[in-house]
Amino acid sequence: MGVTKKVVRNADGSVRFQGWQVRFKDNATNKWKTRSFKSKSEANGFERGLSDVFKVKRIAERRDLDVDAVLSDLVESGEIFRKGPVERNLAKFDTNRTALISTLVPQFLTACEKGRDGRKPLRESSLDTYRQRLAPFVADYGHRSAASITKTDMRAYRDKLLDTCGTRQQARNVLSMSSIFFDYLIDDLDMSLKNPARGVRIDVGQDEEIETAVDIDDIYSDEDIEKILSTSHGRLEKARSRIDPRKYRTVTLVRSAHRDRVIVILLVYCGLRIGEALALTWEDVDLDQSLLTVNKTLSQRGKVTLVKSRAGRRRIAIPKQALDVLKEYKEHSPYPHIAGVEGGGYISYHNAHKSWVRLIKKAGVKYRNLHKLRHYYASKLIDAGYDDHRLTTMIGHEDIAFTRKVYGHLLNRRTRVTKDVEAINLVFGA
Numbered sequence: 001m002g003v004t005k006k007v008v009r010n011a012d013g014s015v016r017f018q019g020w021q022v023r024f025k026d027n028a029t030n031k032w033k034t035r036s037f038k039s040k041s042e043a044n045g046f047e048r049g050l051s052d053v054f055k056v057k058r059i060a061e062r063r064d065l066d067v068d069a070v071l072s073d074l075v076e077s078g079e080i081f082r083k084g085p086v087e088r089n090l091a092k093f094d095t096n097r098t099a100l101i102s103t104l105v106p107q108f109l110t111a112c113e114k115g116r117d118g119r120k121p122l123r124e125s126s127l128d129t130y131r132q133r134l135a136p137f138v139a140d141y142g143h144r145s146a147a148s149i150t151k152t153d154m155r156a157y158r159d160k161l162l163d164t165c166g167t168r169q170q171a172r173n174v175l176s177m178s179s180i181f182f183d184y185l186i187d188d189l190d191m192s193l194k195n196p197a198r199g200v201r202i203d204v205g206q207d208e209e210i211e212t213a214v215d216i217d218d219i220y221s222d223e224d225i226e227k228i229l230s231t232s233h234g235r236l237e238k239a240r241s242r243i244d245p246r247k248y249r250t251v252t253l254v255r256s257a258h259r260d261r262v263i264v265i266l267l268v269y270c271g272l273r274i275g276e277a278l279a280l281t282w283e284d285v286d287l288d289q290s291l292l293t294v295n296k297t298l299s300q301r302g303k304v305t306l307v308k309s310r311a312g313r314r315r316i317a318i319p320k321q322a323l324d325v326l327k328e329y330k331e332h333s334p335y336p337h338i339a340g341v342e343g344g345g346y347i348s349y350h351n352a353h354k355s356w357v358r359l360i361k362k363a364g365v366k367y368r369n370l371h372k373l374r375h376y377y378a379s380k381l382i383d384a385g386y387d388d389h390r391l392t393t394m395i396g397h398e399d400i401a402f403t404r405k406v407y408g409h410l411l412n413r414r415t416r417v418t419k420d421v422e423a424i425n426l427v428f429g430a
Contacts, residue, residue: 102142269322271377
C-alpha cells in the first residue's frame with residue numbers, strides 16, 4: 001500500500017501525468033485495488049484513513065449494524081481518534097454504490113472513450129456499439145443503483161434478451177456488455193460489490209457461432225455488379241448531358257455523380273471498408289504504380305482516425321477497371337479528398353448510404369448494404385485461387401482465423417469443387 005503518481009502513456013511514447021493513486025487491499029473482498037485522486041494530499045489522507053475505514057466496515061458487516069453507528073461507537077470508545085476523516089474516506093470508498101445505473105453508464109462510456117485504466121481509447125464505431133448494447137440495460141435498470149442489481153435481475157434480463165433479440169448470439173453480445181460494465185465499476189471505481197452478470201450465460205449452437213460467416217446470398221453476383229456499375233455510369237452521363245457552366249447546380253450534380261461512382265468502384269475492385277474509402281485522399285493513390293495506400297478511416301461521426309490494426313494499414317493493387325475511373329475523376333475533381341464535398345470535408349456516411357439506396361433501386365438490384373461489396377471483392381479473389389493467407393493480407397484482416405471464419409466456407413467450396421472435377425475424371429478414366 002502506498003501513494004504513487006498516476007501516468008498514462010500516449011501513442012507517441014510520451015508520458016502524461018494524471019494525478020495520484022493509492023494501491024490497497026480491500027479486506028472485504030481480499031483483492032488489491034487502486035484508487036485515484038487529483039491531489040497528493042487527498043491520496044495521503046485516504047491512505048491514512050484506510051485501516052480505520054476497513055475496521056468500521058468489517059465490524060458493521062460482521063454484526064449487521066449501520067456503519068455510522070459503528071463509527072460513533074469506535075470514536076466514543078477511543079479506538080478511532082476523529083470521526084470526520086473516516087467519514088470522508090468512507091464516502092470516497094463507497095461514493096458510487098448508490099449512484100444510479102443511468103448515471104454510471106455514461107461515465108463508463110466516457111472512460112472507454114478516453115481509455116480506461118491504461119487501455120487504448122475506443123474508436124467511435126466501437127463506442128457506438130457499446131452504447132447500443134447497453135441501451136436495453138439502461139432502459140430496464142437505469143432507475144436502480146448498481147449495488148441493488150442481483151443475479152436474479154440479470155437472469156430475468158437474459159430471458160428478456162432471448163425473447164427480444166434476433167439471435168442468441170446477439171443476445172449474448174448484449175448480455176456480455178453489462179458484465180463488462182460491472183467489471184468497470186468494480187475494477188476502476190473500486191465499488192465493493194460482486195458482478196451480478198458473471199455466471200449468467202447464453203450458450204449458442206454451432207451454426208450461430210459462425211454468424212459472422214458470409215452468407216452466399218450476401219454476395220452480389222457478377223450480373224448484379226454489372227447492373228450497378230452500368231446504372232452508376234448512366235447517372236454520370238445523364239448529369240453531363242445537362243451541364244451548364246453558368247449554373248453552379250449542374251456542375252455540382254456532375255461532381256456528385258462522379259464521386260458516388262468512384263466510391264462504388266473502390267469498394268468493388270479494391271475491397272475497401274466504407275470508412276476506408278471515404279477517408280482516402282489523392283495522396284493515398286499512386287496512379288502511376290497502380291497502388292492504393294490504406295491507413296485511415298472515417299467514422300460515422302465524421303472523424304478521421306488511423307485504422308485500428310497494423311494489418312488494416314496496407315497497400316492494394318488497383319485493377320485497370322478502377323484505375324481508369326480514378327484517372328478520369330482526378331482530372332475533374334477539385335477536392336483534396338476522393339470522397340470530397342462542396343466546401344471541403346468528406347461526404348458523410350448518411351449521404352453515402354442515401355446515394356447507394358437510390359443507385360441500387362434504379363438498377364433493380366436487391367438491397368444489401370455497402371459493406372457487401374467488400375464480400376464480392378473477397379469472393380472474386382477466392383475464385384481466382386487466392387488462399388487464406390493472401391486473402392487475409394488483401395482485405396486487411398489482422399487474424400487469419402477471422403478470415404477463415406468469415407470466408408472459410410467459400411474457400412472450402414472452391415477447393416472441394418476443384419478436387420471433385422479432378423476426381424470425376426479419374427473415376428471415368430479420362
